Amino acid sequence: MQGRQDDGRNGSGVLIDQRFLVLPDMPCGDFAGLPAFVAEPYQPADQPARRRDRAPAPLIAVRTRRDAPPRANLPNFLNAYNISLLMPLAHGPGGADYWIVCDAPPGPSLRDTIGENALPPTEAELTSIYLRPLALALGRLQSLGLAHRAVRPANLFRSLESGRILLAPGCVMPPAFAQPVLYEPPSVGVCSPPARGHGALSDDVYALGVVLLELALGRPPMAGLDDDQILARKLELGSFQALTNGERLSPVLVSLLRVMLSDDPRNRPTLAALSENGIGAERPKAPRPEPRAPRPLMLGKTPVWTARMLAMVFATQPAEALALLRAGTIDQWLRRALEQSLPAGRIDEAVRSARDRSVDGAESMILMQTIALLDPLAPMFWSGTWFWPDAAPSMLAAHMIAGTGVDVLHDAMRYGALRRWASLTGRNASVVIDDLERRMARAARLPAPNLRLPMLAYSLNPYLACTSPVLAGVCVVLPQQLILALEAMASVPASFGTGARLLDQQMLALLAARTEEQPVSIELAIPADADERLLDLQALAQAQLQALTRARDLALSPRQSRVPECTPPGLPGLAARMLPMTRERLQAWPGKGRRERRLVRLEQAAIEGDLVAMLDLACRDDAWSTDNAALTAARNQADALRTAQRVSFAAGPQRAQAARVAGREIAMATGIVAVLGAVAAAIIF
Secondary structure, eight states: OTTEEEOSSSSEEEEETTTEEEEEEEEEEEETTEEEEEEEEOOOTTSOOOOOSSOOOOEEEEEOBTTBOOOTTHHHHTTOOOTTBOOEEEEEEETTEEEEEEEOOSSOBHHHHTTOSSSOOOHHHIIIIIIHHHHHHHHHHHHTTOOOOOOSGGGEEEOTTTOOEEEOOSTTSSTTTTOOGGGSOHHHHTSOGGGSOOOOHHHHHHHHHHHHHHHHHTSOTTTTOOHHHHHHHHHHHOHHHHHHTTOOOOHHHHHHHHHHTOSSGGGSOOHHHHHHHGGGOOOOOOOOOOOOOSSOEEETTEEEOSHHHHHHHHHHSHHHHHHHHHHTHHHHHHHHTSOOHHHHHHHHHHHHTTOOTTSTTHHHHHHHHHHHHHOTTSOEEETTEEEOGGGHHHHHHHHHHTOOSOOHHHHHHHTTHHHHHHHHHTOOOHHHHHHHHHHHHHHHTSSSGGGHHHHHHHHHOTTOOOOOGGGTTSOOOSHHHHHHHHHHHHTSGGGSOTTOOSOOHHHHHHHHHHTTTOSSOOOOOOOTTSOHHHHHHHHHHHHHHHHHHHHHHHHHOTTOOSOOSSOOSOOHHHHHHHHHHHHHHHTTOSOHHHHHHHHHHHHHHHHHTOHHHHHHHHHOHHHHHHHHHHHHHHHHHHHHHHHHHHHHHHHHHHHHHHHHHHHHHHHHHHHHHHHHHHHHHHHHO
16 A cells, blocks of 8 residues: 555565665564654665665654544754754655654663662763753754654663763654653643643753753652652652652752743743753743641631632542632632632632533633643643643544544633633633634534535644544545555445445545645535535545645755655546446536537546546536526527517507508598698689
């Protein structure tokens, strides 16, 4: 199938971007949280081998997960060159999977080597080997508007030759998707992996601080605790205190980690300061600890000491927490135990504004507003789900592929909860929310409601493969790949039933998402009651037009040095499938001569596999309107002539009688005039 090439080793390789050959039969462990395989530069058999002064650098290819597709900004990571970054070199579909080719790691990961040495690294070694180079690498990503979001020992590799530390690419999965809770701030750790959002470089600074702590200790901090226990301790004590409690560290390192591990991202140092001065970097003022009550508030058997812990209890025990909230107990505790009158007053106002619990969504709105006011650093909470609004792409992808979670995004948007949350927490999320609203509105215009959610998922995830069961063995992410796959299947009679539609719901959603903002489009007013296969033809013709336009643009590009991939010159198989339906539609075309000429042109377009021409011949409204208007005008003119003729025949006898009467009257008048003239002459003479 797609992308398969013979690799000369009695197996098959997967060709990626026409430059690299992936060998799926040669696995090489995990890389960046994904299974990795050997890859090598591709050399076509009909081209002479290139001379190389030295052996090419080893390559690997990672096989991405369908429920966790690569990030939408993946192409930007290909330009993020830095001596401490392992580069992604190419990406593309091959077989049933989507692949990313990268530089191979030059040695073992820190996860496998931490603790091997008897003595931990000194402060100077932490600065020169780890902190400063990695801060520079992350700063390179920052200059491109990117965040790594996967800084952890498993993604850090030590070169066996130079001893340099290199960071694996983080773009192969959604942000922080495979990141353990240990390396994430509590505001991210409470979310499920698909709901963690894009984050920022400050989150990378936090993760780098945990890595430095792990290196200094020679073991992971908080060892032996699961993710829930780690998260609970961070929420109760704060990240710095929870991670370093009881550990012996130098005062300089403690001073650095106190700000790097701050739960408030505004208190963390910048990458520029870390890269310039290392551990001795000039740092912001140490954050003040969160106020802690002298006595806990008990919710069931759970003691609550801080406002952040109370926010978490509202999410985990909403019924008990809401009962205490309506009873006024929480208001008194906030005012007296924590001396936080302002949030207490705002929470009371939010509760009073939603007294009517019978209103749909009222309870979810109360919970969301209360949590946002108790912990402004926390993510959005709605319908039992923690999520960041910019995590919509990965949430929808996971919901479509794995069936995990629920569609809380549409529900939150419907009640205006996202904008309300952003207002309460002081976050500038208008760009993200506006983009979501725009895409949801476009999806809502689709005639079939069951297409809207898949279209939104494909629109937000450009590397999400089509989930149609018909394409189970092929990875399809672009319209041109879809039409090529369907073209290959069209030659097999059993692939589609007789008279059946070629496109299922997932295919239609993919085409609608991928062609929604193309500069070249086909605009046809196809009636809602038209043959569904006609809608398939329109979608396929749009995909073919987009593919041909893309191929033309690539061919004209001065940087293009090879034939564009996935360029379909013609689709005779699909055209043959569409020919009976279009031929039947043309039988109703007005004008025998024009109809016959169009049928001839239709047959020729089908032979050439030109779906765009077939659609134009069968459905172009202006051509149909012109021909039909001419026929209508001719019929109206003929009807008018026949009516005038009938009127003339019916009025004939009446006009003859009127003529006879007029003749008699004229003759009588003439006689009278003659008599009067004679009388006048006799008198005179």
